[in-house]
Amino acid sequence: MMAIELVGFASLPADTYGEGPASGEEISGNGRTGPFPGQPIQGFSGVQFANNNSLYFLSDNGYGSKDNSEDFLLRIHRLDPSFKGRENGDGTVKVLDYIQLADPHNKIPFSIVNEGTSERLLTGADFDVESFVFDKDGTIWVGEEFGPYLLHFDAAGNLLEAPIATPDFFKTLDGEAPFVIGHRGASGKLPEHTLEAYKQAIEDGADFIEPDLVVTKDGVLIARHEPALAILNADGTVNFSNTTTDVYDITKYPQFADRKKTVSLDGTEITGWFAEDFTLEEIKSLKAIQRLPFRDQSFNGEFEIPTLAEVIDLVKQVEAETGKKIGIYPETKHPTYFAQEATYVGTTEKINRNISEILIDTLKAENFTDPSRIFIQSFEVGNLKDLHDRIMPNAGVDIPLVQLLDAAGIALDGTLIETQPYDFQVNNDSRTYGDLRTTQGLAEIATYADGIGPWKRMIVSVRGTDANNDGLADDINNDGVVDESDRSVLPPTTLVADAHNAGLQVHPYTFRNEDLYLAADYKGNPELEFQQFFQLGVDALFTDFPDTGDKVRDFLSNPENNLVRSPQNPDAISGDAFPNLGGSKGFEGGAINASKTKLYLLLEGTVQGDTPGALRINEFDIASKEYTGKKLYYKLENPGYAIGDLAVINDNEYLVIERDNGQGAAAQFKKIYKIDLSKTDADGYVEKQEVANLLNIQDPNDLNGDGKTTFDFPFVTIENVLVVDKNTILVANDNNYPFSTGRPGNDPQNPVIDNNEIILLKLETPLNLAPGLGQPPAEQLNFGSSNSDSITVEPNQTLFTGDGADFVESTEGNTIQTGSGEDTVLVGSDSSVSAGD
Numbered sequence: 001m002m003a004i005e006l007v008g009f010a011s012l013p014a015d016t017y018g019e020g021p022a023s024g025e026e027i028s029g030n031g032r033t034g035p036f037p038g039q040p041i042q043g044f045s046g047v048q049f050a051n052n053n054s055l056y057f058l059s060d061n062g063y064g065s066k067d068n069s070e071d072f073l074l075r076i077h078r079l080d081p082s083f084k085g086r087e088n089g090d091g092t093v094k095v096l097d098y099i100q101l102a103d104p105h106n107k108i109p110f111s112i113v114n115e116g117t118s119e120r121l122l123t124g125a126d127f128d129v130e131s132f133v134f135d136k137d138g139t140i141w142v143g144e145e146f147g148p149y150l151l152h153f154d155a156a157g158n159l160l161e162a163p164i165a166t167p168d169f170f171k172t173l174d175g176e177a178p179f180v181i182g183h184r185g186a187s188g189k190l191p192e193h194t195l196e197a198y199k200q201a202i203e204d205g206a207d208f209i210e211p212d213l214v215v216t217k218d219g220v221l222i223a224r225h226e227p228a229l230a231i232l233n234a235d236g237t238v239n240f241s242n243t244t245t246d247v248y249d250i251t252k253y254p255q256f257a258d259r260k261k262t263v264s265l266d267g268t269e270i271t272g273w274f275a276e277d278f279t280l281e282e283i284k285s286l287k288a289i290q291r292l293p294f295r296d297q298s299f300n301g302e303f304e305i306p307t308l309a310e311v312i313d314l315v316k317q318v319e320a321e322t323g324k325k326i327g328i329y330p331e332t333k334h335p336t337y338f339a340q341e342a343t344y345v346g347t348t349e350k351i352n353r354n355i356s357e358i359l360i361d362t363l364k365a366e367n368f369t370d371p372s373r374i375f376i377q378s379f380e381v382g383n384l385k386d387l388h389d390r391i392m393p394n395a396g397v398d399i400p401l402v403q404l405l406d407a408a409g410i411a412l413d414g415t416l417i418e419t420q421p422y423d424f425q426v427n428n429d430s431r432t433y434g435d436l437r438t439t440q441g442l443a444e445i446a447t448y449a450d451g452i453g454p455w456k457r458m459i460v461s462v463r464g465t466d467a468n469n470d471g472l473a474d475d476i477n478n479d480g481v482v483d484e485s486d487r488s489v490l491p492p493t494t495l496v497a498d499a500h501n502a503g504l505q506v507h508p509y510t511f512r513n514e515d516l517y518l519a520a521d522y523k524g525n526p527e528l529e530f531q532q533f534f535q536l537g538v539d540a541l542f543t544d545f546p547d548t549g550d551k552v553r554d555f556l557s558n559p560e561n562n563l564v565r566s567p568q569n570p571d572a573i574s575g576d577a578f579p580n581l582g583g584s585k586g587f588e589g590g591a592i593n594a595s596k597t598k599l600y601l602l603l604e605g606t607v608q609g610d611t612p613g614a615l616r617i618n619e620f621d622i623a624s625k626e627y628t629g630k631k632l633y634y635k636l637e638n639p640g641y642a643i644g645d646l647a648v649i650n651d652n653e654y655l656v657i658e659r660d661n662g663q664g665a666a667a668q669f670k671k672i673y674k675i676d677l678s679k680t681d682a683d684g685y686v687e688k689q690e691v692a693n694l695l696n697i698q699d700p701n702d703l704n705g706d707g708k709t710t711f712d713f714p715f716v717t718i719e720n721v722l723v724v725d726k727n728t729i730l731v732a733n734d735n736n737y738p739f740s741t742g743r744p745g746n747d748p749q750n751p752v753i754d755n756n757e758i759i760l761l762k763l764e765t766p767l768n769l770a771p772g773l774g775q776p777p778a779e780q781l782n783f784g785s786s787n788s789d790s791i792t793v794e795p796n797q798t799l800f801t802g803d804g805a806d807f808v809e810s811t812e813g814n815t816i817q818t819g820s821g822e823d824t825v826l827v828g829s830d831s832s833v834s835a836g837d
Contacts, residue, residue, distance in 0.1 A: 003693070003696045003697060003698045003710075004692045004696075004697055004698065004762060004763055004764060005697070005698045005699070005700070005761065005762040006085070006697050006698065006699040006701075006703050006704070006711045006760070006762075007085050007703075007728065007760045007761065007762045008081075008083035008084065008085045008087065008703070008730075008758075008759060009085060009091055009703040009704045009757070009758075009759050009760075010081035010082060010083050010084065010089065010091050010092065010093050010757075010759075011091060011092075011093065011704075011755045011756065011757050011758070012079065012092075012093035012095075012755060012756040012758070013755055013756075014042065014737055014738065014753050014754060014755045014756070015040075016040070016042070016095065016756075017036060017037055017038030017039060017040055018038055018040075018041050018075070018077070018095065018098060019038055019039065020037075020038050020039065021038075021039075021071065021073075022034075022035040022036060022037060022038065022071070023035060023036050023038065023039050023040060023062070023071045023072050023073070024036045024040065024062075024063065024071065024072070025071055026063075026068045027068060027738065029738045029739045029753075030738050030739065030741065030753045031738075031753075032738035032753070035071070039072065039073055039075065040059075040062075040072075040737050040738075041059065041077055041095060041756075042059060042736075042737035042756060043060040043734050043735065043736060044057040044058065044059060044060075044719065044720050044732050044733070044734055044735075045058055045059070045060040045129065045131065045588070045719040045734050046058035046129075046130065046132045046645065046719070046720060047645075047720040047722045047730065047732060048132065048133060048134055048722065049775060049776055050078050051776060051778075051812075052776050052777060052778040053080055053778075053830060054078050054079060054080045054096055055078070055079055055080075055081065055722075055730075056076050056077070056078050056079075056132075057076070057077050057078075057079055057720070057732070057756075058076050058077075058129055058130075058131070058142070059072075059074070060124070060128060060129060060130055060719075060734065061123075061124030061125075061127065061128035061129065061145075062123075062124030063737075064584075064736065064739070066124075066125050066128075066146065066568050067125070069123060069124025069125050070113050070123055070124070070125040071123065072123055072124035072125075073100060073101075073122070073123055073124075074100075074101040074121075074122040074123060074124065074126070074127065075098040075101065076098060076099040076101070076132065076140070076157070077095065077096075077097075078096040078097050078098060078099075079093050079094065079095055079096060079758075080093065080830060081093045081094075081758045083758075083760060084703045085701060085703045085760070086728075086760055091703075091704075091705075093756070093758065096829060096830055097829065099140075099155075100121060100157050101121075101122045101129070101142070101151075101153060101159070102119055102120055102121045102122055102157055102158055102159065103120040103122060103159040104118065104119055104120050104159075105159065106120070107159045107160070107161055107162050108120075108126075108162065108163060109162055109163075110570040112125075113125050122159075126146075127142075127144040127145075127146055127149065127151065127163075128144050128145040128146050128568070128586065129142050129144045129151070130143055130144060130145055130586065130587055130588045130589075130590075130604075131143040131587050131588060131589055131591075131601070131602075131645065132590065133590060133591060133592040133599065134592075135592065135596065135622065136596040138155040139152060139153060139154055139155060139160065140152070140153040140154070140155065140157070141153075141590065141592070142590075143586070143587025143588075143589070143590035143601045144586060145566060145583075145584050145585065145586030145587060145588070146566060146568040146569060146586065147165060147166060147565070147569055147586065148564060148566060148581070148585075148586025148587050148603065149164060149165060149166070149586075150163070150164040150166070150587070150620065151163055151164075152164070152625075161625075165560075165563045165564075166563060166564040166565075166586075166587075166618065166627075167559055167564070167618075167627050167629070168535060168562045168563055168564045169562065170534070170537070170556070170562070171496075171500075171535075171536070171537030171609040171610070172505075172537055172538070172539045173500050173503075173504075173505050173506075174539075177553055177556075177557050178534055178538055178541065178553060179207035179208060179539070179540045179553075180205060180208075180541065180543060180546050180549035180550050180553060181206060181207070181208045181209070181210055181329055181507065181540055181541065181542045181543065181546075182198065182202070182206035182208065182209040182210060182543070182546045183210055183509065183510050183511075183543050183544050183546075184197065184210055184211075184212065184225060184544070185197025185198040185199075185200060185201045185209055185210075186200035186201040186204050186206075186544070186545070186546055187544045188512060188513060188514075188543075188544035188545040189295075189296065189545075190290075190296075190299055191244070191289055191290045191299055191300065191302075191303055192225065192288070192290075192291070193211060193212060193223040193224055193225060193244065193288065193305070193306070194223075194288045194304070194306065195304070195310060195311070195314055196299075196302075196303050197303075198306075198311060198314055199318075201546045202315075202318055202324075202326050204546040204547035204550060205547055205549070205550025205551075205553075206326070206546035206549075206550070207326065207327060207540075208326065208327040208328060208329040208375070208540070209315070209328055210328075210329040210330070210331065210542065211223035211306075211328060211329075211330050211331075212224060212225045212330075212331045213308060213330050213331060213332060213333055213359060214226065214227040214276070214333050214334075214338075214355075215227075215275065215276060215338055215351075215353045215355055216276065216278055216280045216283055217277060217278055217344070218279045219353065219358065220280045220307055221307060221308040221309075221355070221358055221359060221362055222275060222280070222283055222306065222307050222308070223305065223306050223307070223308065223311060224244060224245075224305065224333075225244060225333070226242070226244075226265075226334075227274045227275045227276060227334060227337070227338075227342070228242070228243075228265070228272045228273070228275075229243075229244065229245040229247045229272070229274065229275055229278075230243040230244075230245055230246075230247045230272050230273045231270055231271070231272040232248070232271045239272075240289075240291060240293060241292065241293070242291065243291055244288060244289060245286045245287065245288055245289060245305065246286060246287050246288075246289055246300070246301055247259075247273045247286050248272075248273065253285070253286070256273065256278075256282070258345075258346070259273050259274075259277045259278065259345050260272065260273055260345075261345045261346070263342065264341070265334065265337060266334060266336075266422040267422065267425065274342075274345070276338070276342055276344065276351050276353075277344060277345040280307065283305050286305055287300070287301040287302065287304065287305075288300075288302075288303045288304070288305060289301065294516075308330065308359070308362050308366075309362060309365075309366055311328060312328065312363075312366045312368045313366075315327075315328060315373075316368075325373060326373075327372070327373035327374060328374055329374070329375045329377065330359060330374075330376055330377070331376075331377045331378060332355045332359060332376065332377070332378045332380075332383055333355070334355075334380075334422070335354070335355050335356060335380050335382070335383040336380060336382070336383075336422055336423050337422075338351055338353045338354075338355050339352065339353060339354050339355070340352075340426075355383070356376075356378075356386060356387050357391055359376065360387070360391050360392060360395045360397060360399075361395075363397070363399075364395060364397065369397045369399065371398055371399050371400055374399045375399070375400050375401070375450075375507075376399055376400070376401050376402070377401070377402040377403075377404050377453055378401075378402075378403070378404060379405075379421060379422070380421050380422055380423040381403065381421050381423060381424065381436075382423040382427075383423075384401050384403060384448055384449055385448045387399075388401060388448040389448070400449075400450035400451065401448065401450055401451075402449060402450065402451040402452065402453045402505070403436065403445045403451070403452050403453065404452075404453040404454075405433045405436060405437060405452055405454040405455060405458060406421075406455060407419055407433060407434075407455055407457065407458065410457055410461060410462065412463065412464045412466055412472065412473055413463050414461040414463035414487075414490045415461075416434065416457065416458065416461065418432040418433060418434040419432060419433060420432050421433065421436075436452075437454070437498075439498060439502075442498055442501075442502040442504060443502055445502070445504060446502045446503050446504055449504070450504065450505060451499075451504050451505030451506065451507055451539065452499050452505070452506055452507070453507045453508065453509060453542070454495060454506065454508050455508065456508040456509065456511065456533065458493065458495055458508070459493055459495050459496060459506075459533065459536060459538070460489050460490065460492050460532065460533070460536075461490045461493070462484060462488060462489050462490065462519045463487055463488060463490055464486060464487045465486070465487075465488075473486060473487060476520065481516070483516040483517070484516060484518055484519050485515050485516055485518055485519070485520055485524075486520065487519050487520065488519060488520050488521055489519045489521045489522075492536055492608050492609075494611075494612060496536050496537045496538060496609060497609070497610070497611050500537065505539040505540070506537070506538045506539050506540075507538065507539060507540040508533060508538055508541050509541070510542050510544065511526070511529060511530060511533070511542065511543040511545070511548075512526070512543070512544045512545065513526040513545045513548055521578075522578070523575045525575060526545070527548060527551065527552050527555075528575070528577070528578040530543075530548060530549055530552040530553075531552050531555075531556065531577065531578045532580065532608070534552060534553060534556055535556070535562070535578075535580045535608060535609055536580075536608055536609040537609040563577075564580060564581050564603075564607055564616075565577050565578075565579045565580060566579055566581045566582070566583055566585065566586055567579045567582075567583045568583060580607055581603070581605055581607050582605045582606075584604070584605075585603060585604045585605025585606075586603060586604060587601045587603060587604075587618075588602065588603070588604035588642070588644060588719065589604075589643055589645050589646030589656065589657075590602070590646060591646045591647055591648045591654055592648060593648060594648060594649075594650050594651045594772070594773055595651055596622070597621070597622055597623065598620065598621060598622065599619070599620040599622060600617055600619060600620075600632075600646060600654065600677070601618040601646075602615060602616075602617050602618075602634060602643055602646045602656070603615050603616050603618070604642050604643055605642070606639070610633075611683075613635060613636040613638065613639035613641075614633045614635060614636075614683075614685070615633060615634040615635075616631075616632070616633060617632040617633065617634055617677070617686065619632065632680065632684055633685045634656060634675065634685070634686060634688070635685045635688070636658060637658060637669070637671075638660070638669070640661070641658055641659060641660055642658070642659055642661065643656055643657060643658055643659075644657030644658070644659055644717065644718045644720075644721070644734075645657045645719050645720055645721045646721075647721045647722050647723055647729075648723070648770075648773060649674065649723055649767050649768060649769055649770065650768055650769065650770035650773070651770065652676050652678040652679075653674055653675065653676050653677075653767070653768060654674070655672055655673070655674055655675075655721050655723065655729065656672065656674075656675055656688070657670075657671075657672055657718050657721050657731075658671050658672075659671070661716060662714075662716065663714060663715055663716035663740060663742040664714050664741065664743070664744050665714075665744075667712075667714035667715070667716070667742065668695075669695075670693070670694035670695050670712075670713055670714070670715075670718060671690055671692065671694060672691050672692040672721060672729070672731070673688040673689060673690055674688070674690075674691045674767070675687065675688045691763060691764075691767075692729070692731075692763065694712065694713040694731065695712045695713070695714065696710075696712065697710065697711040697712060697713070697761065698710060713731065713733065713759065714742045714743070715733040715734070715735070715740060715742035715743075715754060715757075716740050716742060717734040717736060718731065718732075718733050719732075719733070720732035720733070720734070720758075723767060723769060723773060723774055724760060724774055724775045725769065725774045725775060726766040726767045726769040726774070727762055727763055727766050727767075728761065728762055728763070729760070729761050729763065730758065730759070730760055730761075731758075731759050731761060732756065732757060732758045732759070733754060733756065733757050735753070735754035735755060735756050736754070737754075738753050739753070740753065741753055741754060742754050743755075778815065788804040788805040788806060788807075789801070789804060789806045789807070790806070790807045791807070791808050791809070792809045792811070793808060793809065793810050793811055793814045793816065793828075799816045799817070801816070801817070801818050801819045801821075801823055804819065804821045805821040805822045805823065805824075806821060806823045806824070807823075807824045808823060808825045808826065809828075810825065810826060810827050810831045811828045811831075812830050814832075815831070815832055816832070816833045816834070817833075817835075818833065818834070818835050
């Protein structure tokens with residue numbers, strides 16, 4: 001496209017201060033050290049017309065963070081640029097006055113810096129204000145980033161109501177609330193895979209219960225996590241962490257002493273007792289035990305090992321008694337082992353059991369084949385394909401299948417240590433679970449399965465700290481062991497979105513309440529981990545504590561709780577919620593439509609769970625004071641870019657600043673696009689069209705005085721755009737005082753930092769500007785009377801007094817021409833008077 005033209009230039013020096021108090025106590029940069037002698041007039045993040053002659057600029061939170069901006073007062077400054085070029089001005093900017101933002105009526109429900117004062121002036125530690133508009137009633141709507149919140153002030157800057165939070169929504173594949181899977185039952189409370197644990201899970205709110213399935217000697221499916229009922233360590237002692245029955249107690253079961261054997265289970269040598277060597281009658285003589293030593297051991301030896309048929313009977317009983325339809329989520333354990341490798345103890349006879357066929361036969365025999373109440377899962381691939389292609393079609397059933405995804409562990413930096421499905425190893429297929437998580441791999445899974453069951457670290461990984469450089473994660477909390485609580489979470493991967501794009505549900509495992517399973521970011525609160533994953537869009541999750549999952553799911557099902565929150569949100573700071581938006585990624589852009597009925601608030605960053613680079617445009621209905629729920633997205637040209645502002649053209653079209661994070665010579669991308677909210681694609685992305693490249697501007701009259709006929713705007717943050725008329729837009733930078741240096745200086749002893757530059761640009765193609773928008777015209781009053789009049793002039797009006805001895809009270813922005821009488825004029829701010837005849 002052709003270059004745009006610079007037709008107006010004005011600059012407010014960086015070192016410009018308003019009235020006190022002093023500010024910047026902790027600030028130092030580029031030769032400037034606080035405290036500064038007043039309030040810096042800087043950091044412009046939004047602009048609107050004040051009248052025909054002046055503009056309102058909103059300063060952001062001050063110095064860039066909540067911690068260093070307690071003494072920066074939030075103000076909307078009124079400025080009068082004397083533009084070189086269009087106005088034949090001198091390029092200076094006159095500071096006129098300001099609106100101080102405050103909460104004198106105690107509308108804010110959390111503590112602010114000036115909590116104990118009567119005025120309750122707002123500061124940059126309270127809110128990071130980034131966008132604003134004037135409503136038709138003169139009130140002010142402000143978008144900010146700490147919440148992010150929408151703030152509503154009266155014309156004097158006093159908060160009218162409590163900050164309005166930003167809604168989120170469930171990003172599941174079907175848009176409904178996710179469901180909770182009782183992992184091996186309520187295994188955090190009772191011994192796993194027992195009827196009692198399953199019943200407890202149902203009582204605790206589980207929608208599905210999960211029986212892992214292995215097969216007995218006489219071909220019956222029972223619920224055990226592994227075919228190994230008890231495992232021995234190399235020294236012959238019991239490995240209790242992997243033992244789920246009391247069969248190891250030979251004094252209690254001397255008849256089973258000779259059932260001990262050593263097998264290769266998925267390539268790992270294990271010694272112990274195995275289900276395939278016991279008949280169902282013998283299995284029923286055993287009792288379940290709690291395998292994890294830090295969990296309640298008081299129920300050991302009390303509960304039987306159930307069959308799959310008994311689990312189904314329990315579900316049917318619950319339905320008969322309560323009307324609640326609970327689903328089951330069976331896992332086919334080690335299908336290759338049972339079908340090809342396992343032998344009976346003391347023999348070379350192959351077991352040769354197809355566990356998938358037995359499962360379908362059992363489900364049909366129990367008349368439990370409703371596809372809305374069953375998922376079948378496996379870590380292997382071949383048996384799921386066999387179920388999809390042969391076993392289920394032959395049986396006349398169609399049950400959803402889920403491909404489980406595993407890893408061998410996590411490296412220090414959070415990288416997954418990949419492993420393979422065991423049947424891939426057997427068949428010399430070199431692919432790993434990592435390959436199955438690629439776009440191509442997910443597409444293949446979608447040909448035979450309906451979902452994936454990834455380890456949760458494939459969605460949110462964790463990294464350790466290695467302060468002593470030994471290559472191992474350190475014991476950060478000094479509890480004597482290194483576990484998840486010593487690690488911190490990494491940004492979420494795109495696996496949920498990638499799987500959803502392939503049409504697959506996502507059911508991660510396993511969520512547990514104990515501290516050793518919780519990354520440090522969750523502050524020992526398991527509800528925060530559940531919340532993060534639910535808000536990331538998982539369709540279900542496996543948990544040992546379904547009561548916790550149900551509690552959080554129900555909490556988020558209330559729209560008042562399912563919110564977008566930054567790390568600076570009060571709920572996140574208090575530990576009551578987990579942030580799902582990056583810091584300083586809130587409402588950078590905000591506009592009111594031409595009809596003054598809707599606000600459009602554009603986030604600067606992607607909400608976790610959305611596609612990277614997709615920025616939500618939140619529609620807010622002014623009359624009802626509610627978000628409409630309409631899903632609109634702005635698509636960044638690069639997910640690493642950011643937006644700077646949003647400005648109205650008409651009810652459908654708006655301007656958006658999009659930029660990279662470079663400044664000076666490093667600035668490569670600074671553009672303005674026109675978007676159309678009425679034109680979206682299937683994913684909700686609005687149509688966008690480039691209208692200005694801020695790094696390629698023609699300056700034939702050298703308005704900025706640098707001796708060149710070209711001009712650029714190479715600032716790191718450009719956060720102000722406003723339509724002046726159909727051919728002209730106003731753009732201004734945020735100078736991040738005293739830090740940004742987009743216009744480099746040559747004197748290291750006196751570094752040149754960015755001023756507040758305000759420019760007017762002539763566009764190549766006119767905008768379809770709605771009537772009444774753009775720079776307001778000066779209004780005129782012509783009395784032309786010979787009488788003596790007493791007149792109060794409204795702001796921005798031009799008055800011709802006429803003849804007679806008139807008394808005139810000017811307000812602001814007035815142009816007054818007196819008549820032939822002896823007039824008395826009280827001159828208001830930014831006003832001029834000229835005498836008549």
